[in-house]
Amino acid sequence: MRIAVVFEANPLVGGGFHDSLSATLLVSRIKNQDEYEFLYYTLSEENAKAAKTAGLNTKFLKFGGKERLVHKFRKNLTLNRWFQKLGICKPLDEQFKRNKIDLVYFTGPNPLSLFLEELNFILPVWDLCHRDHPEFPEVREQFEFDSRENFLRTALPKATAVIAESPFGRDALVRRYGLDPEKVHYIWKPASSRIIQLEGKIDFDPRKFAGLPKEAKFIFYPSQFWPHKNHRLIIEALADVKNSHGLEIYAIFCGSDCGNLQNILSFAEKNGVGNLIRHVGFAKDEHMPSYYQNSIALIMPSYFGPTNMPPVEAFSLGTPVVVADLPGFRDQVGDAALLVNPHDPKELSQIIVKLSKDDKVCANLILKGKGRLHLFSDKERLKTLKIIFDNFARKRALWTFD
Secondary structure, three states, X not given: OEEEEEOOOOHXXXXXXXXXXXXXXXXXXXXXXXXXXXXXEEOOHHHHHHHHHOOOOEEEOOOOHHHHHHHHHHOOHHHHHHHHHHOOOOOOHHHHHOOOOOEEEEOOOXXXXXXXXXXXXXXXXOOOHHHHXXXXXXXXXXXXXXXXXXXXXXXXXXXXXEEEOOHHHHHHHHHHHOOOHHHEEEOOOOOOHHHHHOOOOOOOOHHHHHOOOOOOOEEEEEOOEOHHHOHHHHHHHHHHHHHHHOOOOEEEXXXXXXXXXXXXXXXXXXXXXXXXEEEOOOOOHHHHHHHHHXXXXXXXXXXXXXXXXXXXXXXXXXXXXXXXXXOOHHHHHOOXXXXXXXXXXXXXXXXXHXXXXXXXXXXXXXXHHHHHXXXXXXXXXXXXXXXXXXXXXXXXXXXXXX
């Protein structure tokens, strides 16, 4: 059986790019080529380059604005018959069928799935945060909420299998979208394999790069600057650490500005900790391990989740983890992280002070984090993918005899 693996993600998205790339690399580790053969596809040169760096060759899909417009016309049965007679404007499926593809596996929640007319597909869903927290502007403005809902409500019922990122996410998909439970699976979100593999590969001093004093203690938060990322909590907590405990703890933020960066920097100045905040832009992958390993902790008070890649990266790299105490978040981190009320800067302040002073607490968290990594192993993730592929293969055998 031939399976198309579609890797399509914007590198500047950060976590979404690494999630999709990690899923693509995971499939490449399935060795039983007699049973399944994988071909890799992308729409962009950038993604093709990233895949090639990882040892994978990709085929290019052509499906731009013209093809999307024609797809809408094809839904008119009369027009569709003429298109077929004239042999023009063929469906997206034809690009896969040239290589005898039987099943399409999108490694992210890809809108291209909406344009498949015949081939079956597998669709991951990374989160339902637009439903969990619809108050945030990033899911209300520009009809973003409507866009996400329309996509999910159209694509999910057509998918042969849906992959959630956690049991919590699986249950939410079944409950909110009326999906059959047996077709919704979950695969834990892993660490970025690309970042983990770069550990120790280069000599990089994050303090020097960020302009911190040589022995300065800092917390680390890799995320784009959206309101839901809750950088404000960290600013308020560091102000309390300084004012109530007499300590100066720095914060290194990395990630793209999605409209909230200047607000955060101004808020830090207003709270008297502007000198303690360092924004290093969109960090290079090879620098990420050093940021983690030299920090006091990964502090990630984001509202969106409930699973995210940085906690698992921190577990892998031996860094204590602090995440928001919100529904589903504990399912990912268990007792290997400290949970903080995302509205309580004093609670976070106390946690930061404790982690900066108590090596035993840090060592215990690191040990528990290492112990939790088995949940996110390739073996466990591949087991679920194999079940999905096998289920489809049994049905496919009823109309394909080869």
